[in-house]
Amino acid sequence: METVNIVENVAFNLLKQAVIYLPEDVKQALQKAYAEETSEAGKTQLKAILDNVELAEKYQAPICQDTGTIIFYVKAGAEAKNLDKIEEALIKATRRATVEVPLRPNSVNPFTQKNSGDNTGRLIPYVNWEIVLGDSIELTVMPKGGGSENVCISGMLVPGEGIKGLKKFVVDAVLKAGAKPCPPNILGVGIGGGSDIAMKIAKKALLRPLNVPNSDPEIARLEKEILEAVNMTGIGPMGLGGKTTVLGVNINYAYRHPASYPAAVAFNCWAARRATARIGADRKVEYLTHKVE
Amino acid sequence: MAVYKLKTPISEEEIRKLNVNDVLYVSGTMVTARDQAHRRALEYFKQEKPLPINLEGLAVFHCGPIMKKEGEKWFVVAAGPTTSTRMDIFEDEFIKSFKVRVIIGKGGMGNRTTEAMAKYGAVYGAFTGGAAILAAKAIKSVKSVEWLDLGMPEAMWILEVEEFGPLTVAIDSHGNNLFEDVKRKVEENRQKIYQKFGLSP
Ligand code: SF4
Numbered sequence: 001m002e003t004v005n006i007v008e009n010v011a012f013n014l015l016k017q018a019v020i021y022l023p024e025d026v027k028q029a030l031q032k033a034y035a036e037e038t039s040e041a042g043k044t045q046l047k048a049i050l051d052n053v054e055l056a057e058k059y060q061a062p063i064c065q066d067t068g069t070i071i072f073y074v075k076a077g078a079e080a081k082n083l084d085k086i087e088e089a090l091i092k093a094t095r096r097a098t099v100e101v102p103l104r105p106n107s108v109n110p111f112t113q114k115n116s117g118d119n120t121g122r123l124i125p126y127v128n129w130e131i132v133l134g135d136s137i138e139l140t141v142m143p144k145g146g147g148s149e150n151v152c153i154s155g156m157l158v159p160g161e162g163i164k165g166l167k168k169f170v171v172d173a174v175l176k177a178g179a180k181p182c183p184p185n186i187l188g189v190g191i192g193g194g195s196d197i198a199m200k201i202a203k204k205a206l207l208r209p210l211n212v213p214n215s216d217p218e219i220a221r222l223e224k225e226i227l228e229a230v231n232m233t234g235i236g237p238m239g240l241g242g243k244t245t246v247l248g249v250n251i252n253y254a255y256r257h258p259a260s261y262p263a264a265v266a267f268n269c270w271a272a273r274r275a276t277a278r279i280g281a282d283r284k285v286e287y288l289t290h291k292v293e
Numbered sequence: 294m295a296v297y298k299l300k301t302p303i304s305e306e307e308i309r310k311l312n313v314n315d316v317l318y319v320s321g322t323m324v325t326a327r328d329q330a331h332r333r334a335l336e337y338f339k340q341e342k343p344l345p346i347n348l349e350g351l352a353v354f355h356c357g358p359i360m361k362k363e364g365e366k367w368f369v370v371a372a373g374p375t376t377s378t379r380m381d382i383f384e385d386e387f388i389k390s391f392k393v394r395v396i397i398g399k400g401g402m403g404n405r406t407t408e409a410m411a412k413y414g415a416v417y418g419a420f421t422g423g424a425a426i427l428a429a430k431a432i433k434s435v436k437s438v439e440w441l442d443l444g445m446p447e448a449m450w451i452l453e454v455e456e457f458g459p460l461t462v463a464i465d466s467h468g469n470n471l472f473e474d475v476k477r478k479v480e481e482n483r484q485k486i487y488q489k490f491g492l493s494p
Contacts (some may be wrong), residue, residue: 027392033351040294040314041461041471045421048459052424059430063422065359065371104359106369128366146423168492173410179400180376184420225490231484234478238399238422240461271423 002086003283007137010166010277010285011093014141015070016101018275019062019288022053025209026186026247026272033184033237033244042242046184049237049270064271067103068143070094071123073207077134080281086137087127094118094125103276104144106155128204135281138288140207143273148185151177154199154264159256166191167226173265174230174246179239181267183249185212187230188266193254198264205252206268223249237270297457301374302350303394305414313469318458319394321397322436322451323352324473327375329447330440331383338390345439346451349392352418355380355398356428359444360435367435369452373425374399377417385409401463403441411468419461419471 022030027044031052034046056063072090076083095118097103107121108114119125132138154172157165170189177185190202214220227249227277247270256262296316299307301321324346326334337344356374362490377398380387384396384406392416396402399422410416420428432452439449462473485492 041463042417044316044459044461047420048427052421052427054490055426055430061425063424063426064370065373066423083321102370146420164492167490168487171483171486171490171492175479178476178479182399214493229486229490232482233491234482235476238419238461239401240419240463240471241476242476269423282314290296 003204004089005081005090007086007139008093010279011072011139011141013287014139014275014277015093015097015103015143018105018143018273019101019285020056020060020271021290022063023209023274023289025211026270027053029210029247030184033247037242038245039236039240039242041240042236042244044160045237046244057255059212061102062094062103063114063273064145065104066145067149068145068151068273069106070119071128071144071203071224072125073128073130073140073142073144075132075138076131077136078131079135083175090127091120092127094120094236098142102270103143114130119212128141128159137279139279140274140276142168142207145182145269145271148267148269149156151181152199152264152266154195154262156195157261158264159259159261160271163222165261167229169263170226170249170265171229171233175233175234177267178235182269183235183239184237184244184270184273186247186254186268187249188268189226189249189251190264190266191251191253191255192262195262198262199266201252202264202266205250206266206272208250208275210248219251225249250252288290298380301352304350305394308394308414308416309466311416311465311468313462313465313471315462316458317395317416317460317462319352319418320455321351321453323354323397323457324348324452325354325356325358325448325450327355327357327445327447328379328383331380331387333440333443335383335386335390343433344391344451349357349396350392351388352397352457352467353393354396355396358450360445360450367438369429369432371425372428372432373423374420374428376400381406385396386440388413396456397460402471407468407470409462410466414466416462416466417432417464419463420458420460428457432456436480449481
């Protein structure tokens with residue numbers, strides 16, 4: 001098979017896996033939250049989420065009716081071949097998944113308000129490129145739900161307030177979001193770079209599994225502290241009260257301009273979908289997040 | 294917290310037993326209605342035109358489902374709840390006019406709806422956001438569809454459901470509103486968080 005066809009097939013499989021099966025780390029975090037939640041209403045909601053996750057697997061159907069905006073992250077080996085054909089393959093895979101999985105058509109022209117019907121359109125699916133060493137291609141898909149996207153926020157903080165300002169920014173974002181992003185949520189926090197960079201790396205931070213701690217112990221400690229703070233809000237699952245508002249906080253950073261302190265919070269909902277595979281130069285495919293038969 | 298399993302048509306007496314935080318499962322007839330179906334139903338009422346179905350004692354679901362037609366029959370593909378606050382401007386009149394007993398959605402509703410529920414006897418059941426399969430599996434059949442000219446999501450779908458839930462009773466017929474209670478507590482917690490983590494200005 002041509003490399004392009006392999007990429008299309010793999011991307012299709014990833015889309016299908018992602019919308020049907022929650023990653024193991026998210027499932028475990030939800031189970032743990034259910035075991036520890038003390039609010040009755042919160043517990044009922046978490047149980048319903050877990051039942052829904054199980055039913056989706058059983059019936060091979062998307063865990064949520066909103067199958068999101070389709071975003072890809074590609075780590076392209078500098079020596080990999082046919083890189084110029086990848087975007088086309090990803091678009092084809094998205095169209096096929098829309099019909100066959102099926103995915104909800106979620107791609108609308110912002111001027112005419114017309115839905116393309118196949119989850120594609122100008123710049124959509126969006127592809128984030130990264131060039132890495134080697135000759136393999138690593139593909140990740142993140143179908144990103146609209147309800148949680150609607151409360152994502154970026155801002156320019158006061159540099160003099162430093163980390164204190166950042167903590168308040170994240171806490172305030174969660175308080176403002178309330179029940180809207182279908183809590184429990186996962187937060188990606190991006191700092192530095194510039195306003196666009198902060199949001200981009202915040203969203204990318206959502207790809208880090210919940211059971212993988214930050215490699216920097218200082219930042220890992222900060223993530224824990226913010227997690228504790230936002231779970232003190234009492235918003236709880238679906239905003240019905242409880243101690244599980246956020247399952248995890250993942251921080252990502254870039255150096256900043258001396259005069260600015262850009263920051264961003266990317267929200268993911270409990271339906272935190274992602275799937276990754278690696279395609280070797282020998283065309284061998286390895287699925288890294290999901291088991292495939 | 295008590296668990297209730299009610300079958301439509303639900304009487305006012307039955308619904309008044311429920312309190313916030315209780316868990317409810319509904320069986321029987323449930324109709325979907327979003328903004329436009331609410332608006333049209335109220336227009337019909339004003340003009341004394343009968344609705345396609347008598348809503349007394351039934352459950353109304355804030356949902357724009359994805360449906361599939363096979364032959365002459367409709368099937369549910371996905372049917373998760375939509376945000377209920379958009380229907381706040383209609384719901385008090387709707388409850389008063391049609392005597393529906395259960396409103397189902399996500400995110401909660403405001404004061405006007407809460408007052409109407411207390412006055413006429415109805416509850417708001419919060420269904421888990423995103424849990425589309427759980428909802429679809431409890432829908433046993435599509436009895437009919439009305440007002441399909443409004444579009445698939447806005448039409449009034451008349452559904453036969455079995456133990457549709459779990460619904461957290463978030464507004465009861467005694468004036469209690471769980472979402473408002475939580476919001477108040479969350480606002481109090483804001484100051485506690487600021488203090489504990491040294492975030493106060
Ligand atoms: S916010 Fe997430 S869980 Fe809620 S409806 Fe949207 S995609 Fe589904």
